[in-house]
Amino acid sequence: DVKVTQSSRYLVKRTGEKVFLECVQDMDHENMFWYRQDPGLGLRLIYFSYDVKMKEKGDIPEGYSVSREKKERFSLILESASTNQTSMYLCASSSLDSEETQYFGPGTRLLVL
Amino acid sequence: GNSVTQMEGPVTLSEEAFLTINCTYTATGYPSLFWYVQYPGEGLQLLLKATKADDKGSNKGFEATYRKETTSFHLEKGSVQVSDSAVYFCALSPNDYKLSFGAGTTVTVRA
Numbered sequence: 422d423v424k425v426t427q428s429s430r431y432l433v434k435r436t437g438e439k440v441f442l443e444c445v446q447d448m449d450h451e452n453m454f455w456y457r458q459d460p461g462l463g464l465r466l467i468y469f470s471y472d473v474k475m476k477e478k479g480d481i482p483e484g485y486s487v488s489r490e491k492k493e494r495f496s497l498i499l500e501s502a503s504t505n506q507t508s509m510y511l512c513a514s515s516s517l518d519s520e521e522t523q524y525f526g527p528g529t530r531l532l533v534l
Numbered sequence: 535g536n537s538v539t540q541m542e543g544p545v546t547l548s549e550e551a552f553l554t555i556n557c558t559y560t561a562t563g564y565p566s567l568f569w570y571v572q573y574p575g576e577g578l579q580l581l582l583k584a585t586k587a588d589d590k591g592s593n594k595g596f597e598a599t600y601r602k603e604t605t606s607f608h609l610e611k612g613s614v615q616v617s618d619s620a621v622y623f624c625a626l627s628p629n630d631y632k633l634s635f636g637a638g639t640t641v642t643v644r645a
Contacts, residue, residue: 425577452631461637462637463538463623463635463636463637463638464578464623464633464635465635466632466633469631469632471631511577511578513577513578515631520627520630520631521566521568521583521627521629521630521631521633522580522583523578523580523633524579524580525570525577525578525579526577527575527576527577528576528577
């Protein structure tokens with residue numbers, strides 16, 4: 422059974438803190454993604470990685486960075502958290518054989534106070 | 535650019551009712567179309583997909599037909615169950631890695 426796991430289901434942080442969200446997939450997928458999900462806006466792509474150490478900006482990369490040191494792990498970093506980054510964060514992965522079919526983790530609900 | 539518009543919710547139905555969620559899209563070329571479902575407390579999972587015009591995707595009693603002439607991909611189920619309560623997302627891909635999602639429609643089915 423395919424699996425994408427995220428390090429935390431719920432997280433509460435203070436404005437200005439550095440925040441790390443971790444995602445691990447066990448499917449040997451090349452592609453990994455970070456989205457944020459907000460009511461009425463659907464999912465918006467923050468960053469995408471197609472290989473180790475490779476990354477591309479998505480639609481809303483401002484205020485975020487990412488790291489992919491190993492194929493199975495993709496980290497999202499909020500350098501200095503702000504209240505407008507309060508959201509649900511979803512990680513996903515896909516293979517090169519079937520790029521448009523993405524497998525999602527359960528999400529991390531982040532609250533920035 | 536690519537975009538997806540789906541009907542706003544929330545939608546509340548009784549068990550065994552007929553469900554339709556409208557989805558229209560704007561895209562260049564011939565994208566693939568998808569419905570993803572998010573059950574409470576879970577991530578999204580692929581429900582069904584169609585890759586070319588007039589294709590019908592189906593799964594778990596849900597169906598959607600890729601209509602190029604109306605740029606639509608409406609989701610239907612003939613008889614819903616309480617377990618179908620979820621958020622449904624329409625999405626498209628220009629046949630690469632990227633997915634563009636609609637805003638999501640929350641469906642609640644009452645017993």
